[in-house]
Amino acid sequence: MRVPTRFLFETRKDAIVKNQDILFNFQKKISSGLKIIRPSDSPAEYSVARGIEVHISKLARDIADSSEALTFLQAKEEVLARVSDLLAQAKLYAERGIDAQSSEEFASLASAVEEMIKQAVDLANTSIRGRFIFGGSKISPTSNSYRKPYEDREILDQEVWSAQKGVEPSKTLGEEFRIKEGKFTLEVKDPSGNTIFTKDISYFDGDRIGDLANRINTEGGGLVLASVSPDGKLRIISSTPGFKFSIKQDTMGIFAEFGGDGIPEYHGDNSSFSIEIKSAMVRISTPGKEIFGDPSRSDSEGVLNTLKNLLDILRFKKEGNTQELLRSAVLDIEKAYEKLNSERARVGAEISFVQGKNNLLNFIKTQDSIRKPDIEGLDMASASVDLTLKESVTQASMIVAVRAFELTLMRFL
Numbered sequence: 069m070r071v072p073t074r075f076l077f078e079t080r081k082d083a084i085v086k087n088q089d090i091l092f093n094f095q096k097k098i099s100s101g102l103k104i105i106r107p108s109d110s111p112a113e114y115s116v117a118r119g120i121e122v123h124i125s126k127l128a129r130d131i132a133d134s135s136e137a138l139t140f141l142q143a144k145e146e147v148l149a150r151v152s153d154l155l156a157q158a159k160l161y162a163e164r165g166i167d168a169q170s171s172e173e174f175a176s177l178a179s180a181v182e183e184m185i186k187q188a189v190d191l192a193n194t195s196i197r198g199r200f201i202f203g204g205s206k207i208s209p210t211s212n213s214y215r216k217p218y219e220d221r222e223i224l225d226q227e228v229w230s231a232q233k234g235v236e237p238s239k240t241l242g243e244e245f246r247i248k249e250g251k252f253t254l255e256v257k258d259p260s261g262n263t264i265f266t267k268d269i270s271y272f273d274g275d276r277i278g279d280l281a282n283r284i285n286t287e288g289g290g291l292v293l294a295s296v297s298p299d300g301k302l303r304i305i306s307s308t309p310g311f312k313f314s315i316k317q318d319t320m321g322i323f324a325e326f327g328g329d330g331i332p333e334y335h336g337d338n339s340s341f342s343i344e345i346k347s348a349m350v351r352i353s354t355p356g357k358e359i360f361g362d363p364s365r366s367d368s369e370g371v372l373n374t375l376k377n378l379l380d381i382l383r384f385k386k387e388g389n390t391q392e393l394l395r396s397a398v399l400d401i402e403k404a405y406e407k408l409n410s411e412r413a414r415v416g417a418e419i420s421f422v423q424g425k426n427n428l429l430n431f432i433k434t435q436d437s438i439r440k441p442d443i444e445g446l447d448m449a450s451a452s453v454d455l456t457l458k459e460s461v462t463q464a465s466m467i468v469a470v471r472a473f474e475l476t477l478m479r480f481l
Contacts, residue, residue, distance in 0.1 A: 120436050127433040134426040140352040141419045144201045147194050148412045151359070151371055154184050154191075155408065159401045162378055165394045178382035185375045192360050192372070202356040350422055359411060374404045 161177050168174055192202050267287050269280070284294035361370015377400065380386050381393045 120439060124433055124436050127429055127436070131426060131429045131433065134422050134429060137350050137352050137422045138419065138426065140196055140201055141350075141415055141422060143194060143196055144352070144354065145412065145415050145419060147191050147201065148359075148408060148415065151188060151191055152405065152408055152412065154188055155371065155374075155401055155405045158184060158375055158378060159398055159405070161382075162394050162398045162401060165382055166391050166398075174382050174384070178379055181375060181379045181382060185372065185379065188360070188371055188375060192356060201353055202359065350418060352418075354411060354415075359408065369400075369404065369407070371404055371408065374400050 158181060161181055165174065165177050168177065194201055269283055269287060281294040288294070357370065359371060361373035374397075377386075378394075378397045381390065381397055384390065386393050
């Protein structure tokens with residue numbers, strides 16, 4: 069029986085192509101270090117490996133959540149420790165006040181307590197990546213979501229003043245702008261109400277009145293002048309009756325009042341937020357009123373109310389025997405201190421819990437990361453031997469094909 073030459077040719081060609089394809093796929097496995105590239109390589113092992121990969125991805129997300137929670141909780145722990153130090157110092161000042169005799173001593177103690185209140189407000193406004201650890205959420209009129217912890221007034225048009233004809237065109241504002249980064253707008257209009265000049269003036273955390281005055285004079289186009297009054301307050305002057313000064317936007321919240329006795333007002337937030345770590349919800353924020361109180365209520369307890377009460381006593385704003393009032397203030401400080409330590413203990417327990425979760429998740433992820441290569445990884449030693457064998461098979465099939473075609477060609481000739 070005679071076999072057609074075409075059949076022999078196609079058979080040898082298919083054998084060569086098949087062996088080359090096997091060799092190419094094996095070379096890809098060696099280059100990748102994986103024995104399972106496609107599901108068809110090993111359906112069962114491929115399914116197990118993909119399941120482990122998904123599990124590792126979920127673990128990575130849970131680890132990121134626990135790390136974020138730890139960042140917040142550790143920052144809160146540090147802040148609470150610093151507030152605790154302030155209360156201990158306040159108690160010392162109150163006890164010194166009991167023994168104080170002169171008005172100069174009381175004034176010195178009052179000045180120290182006033183500075184402590186400002187420090188407490190700064191600590192209360194501690195934020196991590198734009199989220200305040202003692203505040204909840206607020207939505208601004210422009211629908212920008214942000215954390216605005218301790219100021220309940222509207223952000224837009226916070227201070228608006230227009231000069232009038234016949235009235236001295238000046239405005240006295242607060243002793244110091246204690247505002248996070250933002251901007252306000254200077255606007256000048258002609259008598260018909262048309263805007264002839266508008267300029268956004270940026271301000272930054274830590275700016276003082278002198279900084280703002282210089283910036284206004286530089287960018288005010290000569291139509292608006294600013295100076296610092298002898299008592300250290302900002303004075304804005306314009307010869308144009310239509311002058312207007314306003315806070316335009318501040319997406320980070322306003323942390324203090326203008327004017328008054330220089331003491332920042334605090335308005336606590338009742339909200340809190342948590343982070344989910346697997347199936348556990350961990351509260352990482354503490355509502356501000358639980359720690360710092362609500363200054364809008366005279367009967368509210370809290371760090372700031374306690375310090376403000378001490379300040380009022382040292383400034384003789386409270387009726388009664390000063391020494392007895394100070395002894396009562398010492399007891400109030402001790403109560404606030406105990407409440408603060410209770411919160412510190414809760415935060416410490418949360419840190420231990422989250423740290424334990426974080427360590428466990430990292431351990432499981434490490435085990436999965438070790439197990440996955442065992443399933444889909446390639447044994448390079450045996451793979452090298454197999455590669456040599458497959459290369460030999462491919463070469464042999466090519467040699468056989470060449471010899472078969474040579475015989476066919478000789479018969480043809």
